[in-house]
Amino acid sequence: MDEIRKGLENVIALETKIAYIDGMQGILKYRGHDINDLVNLSYDAVSYLLLRGNLPDDKELEVYSDQLKKERAISEDVLNVLTFCNFNIEAMDALRTAISYISHCDPDMDDNSSEANIRKGMRMIASFPTIVAAFYRIKSGQVPLEPDLNMSQGAYFLYMIRGTEATETEAEIIEKDFILSAEHELNPSTFATRLATSTLSDVYSAVIAGLCTLKGPxxxxARMEVMEMLDEVKSPERAGSYVxxxxxxxxxxxxxxxxxxxxYDPRGLIYKDLAREIADEKGNSIWFDIAESIEKAAFKxxxxxKGKTIYPNVDFYSAVVYKYLEIPPRLATAVFAIGRISGWIAHCLEQYSDNRVIRPRAKFVEI
Ligand SMILES: CC(C)(COP(=O)(O)OP(=O)(O)OC[C@H]1O[C@@H](n2cnc3c(N)ncnc32)[C@H](O)[C@@H]1OP(=O)(O)O)[C@@H](O)C(=O)NCCC(=O)NCCS
Structure with a gap:
């Protein structure tokens, strides 16, 4: 009873059917499907899997994707909120503020049924890329774009930032990034969403708790910090002394x-291959080479x-991928959130379906 596990290390807080991790073997599965297989699907198929519990058939996927695309647009009011809130804030803060505002206008706000929560979740899955891209364009003095209602989630996000269509490789790689970021059991932000949900608060509030928690370095x-580290290291030769x-x-x-x-984090291994692929397409291996030199120096x-089990995690080679996709470092955590939102929604649904308020104890110590 008095044992304290600082940081709740290895504490089993609940049962879940959503994710399975074997941290010793480096295995990750979403609802029984290995991440190495899921990464070859579309983000829509994976978000359907997370929300509904099974992969969609072709017809179900078509209907689901169409529904999502119809929810991409954000209102003039939300664009105004993003414009008015543009006091030197970061994309994660803008996303949190926009989602808070959007929640007030959601027609399902007072309906906590599972189907209403899926509808709210789908609105967030669909509109996150639009919000992040609109904020980026406002902040960089450009006009936000009208949503494209045909592109896949990855191609759509890059288009909404740049105003030009991404190459096929770029679109495929960012789609995979969203899939790899979508879910990871009881990581801190998902735990925060479940904690908020366990009080029977609403899904928007739970997602905002997740956003606030994901933001921390x-x-x-960490993804943004890795991007900055690559800039700081500048050349592969400097990696050893930097580490x-x-x-x-x-x-x-x-x-x-x-x-x-x-x-090795299994997602990190996939990101490493993606980083190599995009480096090849761009004909510029500098970021990949710096990262690989840091990885080698860190392994040594x-x-x-030191005999420690410290390996590259999900944020290491994903940052390299973002460098090649020319995603500004200040946007990196918000891009992570575009993927993670479907995992958060899945955990909200699971928590509501078998709820008990999450309320641990603290051991009082005399001053
Ligand atoms: C992810 C992280 C927060 C996990 O933390 P944790 O499980 O609480 O691990 P601890 O902080 O207790 O670290 C255990 C030991 O490894 C060391 N360590 C862990 N990650 C390290 C890192 N990135 N750099 C240097 N040392 C590290 C700690 O200093 C500690 O050493 P000690 O036992 O000699 O004191 C931690 O590894 C970290 O800070 N990583 C960098 C940030 C990052 O990349 N976050 C993204 C996570 S996906």
């Missing part, structure tokens, strides 16, 4: 280490020299 914020300095100063090396994985320091 020890969680989704050695970090370790000597007892600083965290961003994009490394994980609470659950004590081997952490694994060979």
């Amino acid at each position: 020890l969680h989704g914020g 050695a300095d970090k370790i000597e100063n007892h600083d965290r090396l961003m994009g490394f280490g994980h609470r659950v994985y004590k081997t 320091e952490f694994v060979e020299n």
Whole structure:
């Protein structure tokens, strides 16, 4: 009863049918499907799987994708909110503010049935890319674009940022990024959404709790920091001294280490292949080469020299992919959220279906 596990390490808080992780073998499954297989599907198929529990057949996928596309647009009011809120804030803050505003206008706001919550979730899945891209364009002095209602989720997001169509490889890679980011069991932001849900608060509030938690540099914020690290290191030759300095100063090396994985993160391995593929397409291997040199230096320091199980995590090679896709670092965590939203919604639904308020205890200590 008095045992405290700081950071709730290895505490089993609940049962879930949504994700399975084997941190020693490096296995990740969404609803029984290995991430290495899921990454070859569309994001829509994977978000359907997360929300509904099974992969859609062709007809179900067509209907679901059409419904999502119809929910892409955001109102003039939301664009105004994004414009008015543009005081030096970051994309994650803008997303949180926009979602809070949008919740007030949702016709299903007072309906907490499972189908109404799926409808609310689908509206967020569909509109997250539109909001993030609109904020980016407003902040960089450009006019937000009218939503395209045909493109896949990945191609759509890149188009809404750039105003030009992405190449086939770019569109495929960002689609895979959304799939790889979609779900990861009780990570801090998903736990936050379940905690909010367990009080029988609404899904929008739960998602906002998730956004606030994803933002931190020890969680989704690490992706942006890795992008900045690649800029700072500048060349593969400087990777060794950069890593050695970090370790000597007892600083965290961003994009490394994980609470659950004590081997390579399976998503990280897929991202590494994607990073190599996009580097080849762009005919420029610099970011990949810097990252691989950092990875080698970190392996030597952490694994060979210190015997620690610290490997690249999901945020390491995803940051390399974002460099090649020219996603600004300040947008990186919000792009992560575009993928993660479907996992959050799945966990809200699961929590509502078998709820007990989440309320741990603290041990009082005398001052
Ligand atoms: C992900 C993370 C928060 C997990 O934290 P955790 O499970 O609480 O692990 P701890 O912070 O207790 O670290 C355990 C040991 O590994 C070390 N360690 C873990 N990650 C490290 C990193 N990225 N760089 C340097 N040392 C690290 C710690 O210093 C600690 O060493 P010690 O036992 O000698 O004190 C942590 O690995 C981290 O901060 N990583 C960098 C941020 C990041 O990439 N986050 C994205 C996660 S997907």
